[in-house]
Amino acid sequence: xxxxxxxxxxxxxxxxxxxxxxxxxxxxxxxxxxxxxxxxxxxxxxxxxxxxxxxxxxxxxxxxxxxxxxxxxxxxxxxxxxxxxxxxxxxxxxxxxx
Numbered sequence: 001x002x003x004x005x006x007x008x009x010x011x012x013x014x015x016x017x018x019x020x021x022x023x024x025x026x027x028x029x030x031x032x033x034x035x036x037x038x039x040x041x042x043x044x045x046x047x048x049x050x051x052x053x054x055x056x057x058x059x060x061x062x063x064x065x066x067x068x069x070x071x072x073x074x075x076x077x078x079x080x081x082x083x084x085x086x087x088x089x090x091x092x093x094x095x096x097x098x
Contacts, residue, residue, distance in 0.1 A: 001016060002014065002015070002016050002017055002018070002050065003015050003016060004054050007028070010030060010031035010032070010058075011028070011030050011031075012028055012029050012030075012031075012054070012055070012058060013026060013027075013028040014026065014027050014028055014029075014042075014050070014051055014054065017042045017043060017047045017050070017051075017075075018043065018044070018047070025040075025042060025043055025047070025075040025076070026040075027039055027040040027041065027042055027047070027051055027076075028040075029051065029054075029055040029058075031055070031058060031059055031060070031062055032062070033062070034061075034062055034063060034064055035062050035063075035064035035065065035066055036055045036056075036059050036062045036064070036065055036066070037066045037068065038051060038052075038055060038065070038066065038067045038068065038083060038088065039068050039070065040067075040068070040069060040070055040076040040077070041067060041069070041076065041077060041078070041079035041080045041082065041083055042075070042076075042078065042079035043074060043075040043076075043078050043079065044078055044079055045078075045079055045081060045082060046079075047078075047079040048078075048079025048080065048081065048082030048083060049079075049082050051079065051082075052082050052083060052086060064089075065083060065086055065087055065088035065089070066088060066089050066090075066091065067080065067083040067084075067088045067089070067090045067091070068091045068092070069090065069091070069092035069096050070092075071093070071096060072092075072095060072096045077096070
């Protein structure tokens with residue numbers, strides 16, 4: 001079952017997002033003064049929407065959106081569209097962007 005966990009002050013982890021192979025996928029976000037920084041986007045658009053919506057629920061007045069992709073595997077990047085459509089700046093190693 002997908003869970004939002006508070007890991008620290010303004011740091012959240014989302015565990016057990018679904019992967020098509022049946023394994024859990026983790027992602028998270030950090031709230032800073034003017035930005036929401038997302039770490040990975042999940043395997044599906046639904047995962048991306050869940051992450052995005054949870055971060056907006058916790059956010060106060062952060063206006064800038066960032067998405068950091070840790071690597072190119074599908075379970076970390078396939079939810080990216082949700083963030084790009086919301087105007088997030090995407091950061092990743094050049095091999096992820098290929």
